[in-house]
Amino acid sequence: MSRIALEQMEFWAYHGCFTEEQVIGTRFMIDLYLETDTSKAELSDNLNDTINYQSVYKVVKNEMQIPSKLLEHLARRILNNIFFNFPGVFYVKIKLSKLNPALGGKIGSVSITLEEKR
Numbered sequence: 001m002s003r004i005a006l007e008q009m010e011f012w013a014y015h016g017c018f019t020e021e022q023v024i025g026t027r028f029m030i031d032l033y034l035e036t037d038t039s040k041a042e043l044s045d046n047l048n049d050t051i052n053y054q055s056v057y058k059v060v061k062n063e064m065q066i067p068s069k070l071l072e073h074l075a076r077r078i079l080n081n082i083f084f085n086f087p088g089v090f091y092v093k094i095k096l097s098k099l100n101p102a103l104g105g106k107i108g109s110v111s112i113t114l115e116e117k118r
Helices: 019-026 041-045 052-064 071-085
Strands: 003-011 026-036 093-097 109-117
Touching: 003 052, 003 071, 026 052, 026 071, 052 071, 071 109
Parallel strands: none
Antiparallel strands: 003 026, 026 093, 093 109
């Protein structure tokens, strides 16, 4: 078994409960970890025998374009869509961070981490 990581994916998006966040937007960072069997690809050197990282990125990017009020909701949507679109994935861990959140003080980020095994 192998763990595939897509780390530090950065997006500008419009998620949040405050109107300003929904209009102005802010930066988000995502770290995504997938577990799958890569033994066939290890021998074949064929992209069709593993998880295509670009396809995973596109799923994440598409979900980031759909506004959500809560990071929890957004992270769940991404996790569910990874399982739906990549049946060979049996474990997903996602850390979704909102960078420089407007909380009334200097804060680097807030985040939610979800993980699930299927």
